[in-house]
Amino acid sequence: MMSSHRVAVQLLKLLKRVNL
Numbered sequence: 001m002m003s004s005h006r007v008a009v010q011l012l013k014l015l016k017r018v019n020l
Helices: 002-019
Strands: none
16 A cells, blocks of 8 residues: 555656656
8 A cells, every 4th residue: 555655656756847
């Protein structure tokens, strides 16, 4: 379950980078 949370955080970071 913890892995899912980490994956979501990484995805969010990637999305933010793409937006930048």
